[in-house]
Structure formats: C-alpha cells, structure tokens
Amino acid sequence: MADFDLIILGGGIVGASAALAGVRKGARVAVVDAGLAGRATDAGAGIVSPVALDRGEQRPDWTSVITECVGYYRSLLAELDAVDPAGAGSATFEQVGELVVAGNNPHELAALDAVTERLSRPEGRRAHGVTKPVETVDGTDLRKYWPELRGDLRGIFIAEVGRVVGSRLHDRLMTAARRRAQAQSDSAGLEVIPGAGMLDAQHPVPRVRVGHRVIEGRAVLLATGAWAGADLAGFGVQVDIRPIRGQLVHLRLDGQQTGMRPVVNTPGAGYLLGFDDRIVVGATHEDVGFDARVTAGGQQSVLNAALNLAPGLSGATVLETRVGLRPATSDGLPLVGAVAPAIHVATGLGAWGLTLGPLLGDLAARHALGDQMPARLDFLSPGRPLMKESA
Structure with a gap:
C-alpha cells in the first residue's frame, strides 16, 4: 500500500x-x-474581486470561474473560522469594496468605461456575482475614501470586493x-x-x-x-x-486608520491595499526568469506608480519590500x-x-x-x- x-x-x-x-x-x-x-x-497581499479589468470579459467561462472562486471564499472562511476561531478576523480577509479609478489616460478611461457599462446592466452584474449597482465617484468623493489620491481621478465603487493577506x-x-x-x-x-x-x-x-x-x-x-x-x-x-516577478512596497501612514479602506485599483498600473498596520502598493510585472531579488529599479517603478496615483503617500514610512514569482501561461x-x-x-x-x-x-x-x-x-x-x- x-x-x-x-x-x-x-x-x-x-x-x-x-x-x-x-x-x-x-x-x-x-x-x-x-x-x-x-x-x-x-x-502576496491581494485583491479578491469577481471583476477582471484586463480581459474585456470576452470569455464567459473565465468570468464564471472567477465569480465561482470569489463565492467559494464565503464558505471557506466560515469553515476556517469554525475550525480555528482564534484566527478569525480581518487579518485574513475583509470585504472592503474596490475603487476602480482612471486619470486622463485614454486607454485607462476606455477600460473604466467598459467595466462601468458591463456592471450597469443586471445581467452583467449577475455574471460577476455582483448584487449592488456600482457607484460613480470622482474628485472629492474619492478622497473621502483615500485622502491621499490626486484630484483629477474618476472611478467607480464596487462593494463586493475584498483583500487578503496570502x-x-x-x-x-x-x-x-x-x-x-x-x-x-x-x-x-x-x-x-x-x-x-x-x-x-x-x-x-x-x-x-x-x-x-x-x-x-x-x-x-x-x-x-x-x-x-x-x-x-x-x-x-x-x-x-514562466515566472513573472512582482515587487511590492509596504508603507505606513502614522496615526492613520487604514484597515477598512477600499482597495484602489487601476486598469493600467498600480494598486493600493489598506490593512490595519500598513498600506501595500504594487506591483511590477517583470519577465526576468527565476530572479527573486528586490531591485532598485523595481522599487522605483512601484513607488512612482503609487505616488502618481496618491501623491499624499509621499510622507509615508517605508516598512518593507517583498517579491514574488507569479506563474504565468501564454x-x-x-x-x-x-x-x-x-x-x-x-x-x-x-x-x-x-x-x-x-x-x-x-x-x-x-x-x-x-x-x-x-x-x-x-x-x-x-x-x-x-x-x-x-x-
């Protein structure tokens, strides 16, 4: 045997x-x-979202798998909490919603408009497991969520999105x-x-x-x-x-409560995740083989994207850097x-x-x-x- x-x-x-x-x-x-x-x-400190920003949702089978996987989190977390009640709480996962934002880049604006249009229709929301209509936000309203964001952004708020610590x-x-x-x-x-x-x-x-x-x-x-x-x-x-290297930077805004802030995501480059003790910004997409080093250029790229999105983070404390090799297929x-x-x-x-x-x-x-x-x-x-x- x-x-x-x-x-x-x-x-x-x-x-x-x-x-x-x-x-x-x-x-x-x-x-x-x-x-x-x-x-x-x-x-990984990642976004758990049923809505992809980079595929145009041209494959219903792929959309369905994403939606099913997000839905599975509900039953899985209930099981983990039952087996390990001491580990329950936002340190693992929290549904905080997602702000999908774009500036004046035509490609990003077109992608944002496509997501908005898709989720404006009941059948589009059902395909993603999204029950609540999305909310359009810009300028002052965006900065109510994240005061550090720049003023010319516009976006949408999707409630059924969470973030997780891998x-x-x-x-x-x-x-x-x-x-x-x-x-x-x-x-x-x-x-x-x-x-x-x-x-x-x-x-x-x-x-x-x-x-x-x-x-x-x-x-x-x-x-x-x-x-x-x-x-x-x-x-x-x-x-x-093949491996695709992703570098991230962890920041802290002293005196700020960031644990329940929504995810900030873009159709182009850059995202912000708020946790109780830090903000995670990322990430690079580098086709460099099995090279798991944190590099100066990679960190510059991440910070440039983050500060372009949220200039108010310029005074944040840098806590640490991380790197992961994502497995990618053609x-x-x-x-x-x-x-x-x-x-x-x-x-x-x-x-x-x-x-x-x-x-x-x-x-x-x-x-x-x-x-x-x-x-x-x-x-x-x-x-x-x-x-x-x-x-």
Whole structure:
C-alpha cells in the first residue's frame, strides 16, 4: 500500500487548499514544500474581486470561474473560522469594496468605461456575482475614501470586493487541515515534509524523493507554481509556463486608520491595499526568469506608480519590500487537471493566485483523489494546445 493517498508538491495557497480538501475526503496527505525564495504566496497581499479589468470579459467561462472562486471564499472562511476561531478576523480577509479609478489616460478611461457599462446592466452584474449597482465617484468623493489620491481621478465603487493577506490565509488553511486530520485520525492524516521533492516519473507507483527519504502516493499533485514546468519535463511534456516577478512596497501612514479602506485599483498600473498596520502598493510585472531579488529599479517603478496615483503617500514610512514569482501561461489561464496517470497539476494562476487558489486547489485535489473534474473547467485542462509533447 502507498504511504499516502495524495502527495502535494508545493506548499503555497494552492497546495494548502489542496491539503485541506484531501483531509476533508479522509485521505492520507503529504505536503512537500521546498520553501523556495520568491514563492508568490509569501509575498502576496491581494485583491479578491469577481471583476477582471484586463480581459474585456470576452470569455464567459473565465468570468464564471472567477465569480465561482470569489463565492467559494464565503464558505471557506466560515469553515476556517469554525475550525480555528482564534484566527478569525480581518487579518485574513475583509470585504472592503474596490475603487476602480482612471486619470486622463485614454486607454485607462476606455477600460473604466467598459467595466462601468458591463456592471450597469443586471445581467452583467449577475455574471460577476455582483448584487449592488456600482457607484460613480470622482474628485472629492474619492478622497473621502483615500485622502491621499490626486484630484483629477474618476472611478467607480464596487462593494463586493475584498483583500487578503496570502501568508495569513495559508497559515489558516494549514491549521484547519491539521485539526481536521486530528479529528479524523482513524482515516485522514497530514504530514508536512520540508525539502525539495524530486518526482520519479519512471516508477509505476508515483514516488517522490525528499532528501534521503522516498515516499509513494496513489496520486501526486504538482502545485509548485512557476517551477511546475521543470517538474513536468520529467514526463516528456513541455508546459508554457514562466515566472513573472512582482515587487511590492509596504508603507505606513502614522496615526492613520487604514484597515477598512477600499482597495484602489487601476486598469493600467498600480494598486493600493489598506490593512490595519500598513498600506501595500504594487506591483511590477517583470519577465526576468527565476530572479527573486528586490531591485532598485523595481522599487522605483512601484513607488512612482503609487505616488502618481496618491501623491499624499509621499510622507509615508517605508516598512518593507517583498517579491514574488507569479506563474504565468501564454494564454493567461491556469493549468488544472491530469498530465499523466496519477499525476496532476494546478498552476499558472498568475496575478489571480489569491483569488483562484483556494477553489482550484480544492478541485485539483479532489480530482486527484478520484472525483470528476467539473466539465465547466475543461478550458483550463493542461492538455489544451499550449501544452505539447516534447520531441
């Protein structure tokens, strides 16, 4: 008998969500986590929004997945709060709403108008799971939310948007997985194994080597983000996935309460997230390979965008900088499903990691353990044209 029912390579948001899903099903789960520098979850402070600003919503199937993933947060947070009541509160997630703003840039204004028009129609709001009509705001009204914003911006307010701390959500997912495993000790189990896992593609039973230890599983789920391409290469499959570096800056406005401020987002560059003890501004989109350094140029780019958007932040204290490597595919859509018998993958979430990761990690784990993958996710299959057999 295999050591585990499911071995998960990668311990970020996707891997932690998959671990919780596996334990829920009564499985024996191992999470192998190398703790690599640049893991997107560790850097992430993200927006959880059902409304994309950069795709024109030309794919109803993609819009539907985003909406479903945002809706999943409700049930997931209720579960986490029940299992781990001490961890409840805004430190993990808070629905604060979102200001989508634009200045005098024609492209940004056109994108803002497109979002506004889409959400002005009842059918458009239903497609995104948005129940309240959006509110148009500009100038003085915008600065009621964020006094630091410049005066010539106009935008809309979307109520059903939240913000989340990636590392905090990850910790709560793993806490819930451990406690559920303990409560189901007769069947489920969870072991976290630190180190880089090497998948043996030749063995008939999936086998992973971690240092001097070798473990076998009925199924393996690759949730290693931008590193998944190297893992899959052992199966003779080339996946078009690459790391995109995102640098962020954390600021503090001394004496200011910023925890319940709405997210500020733009169709172009730059966003602002308010937390109880800081403001997060970001982020760069750099195609520089597996280079997880914080750079002077990257920080300048982030701060320039932030101060152009909100000049009043110029006196804020710089607390820290962070960097994460987002896994990106050529068509901008995730890869979720089987790549070989008993070998599954869930990656390619790009900048949507914190929005999509909890539900897609859950579905990928359940699929690896024998459940049917919903047909509505067929367009995310790793077998779509961007994946091809290597020569």
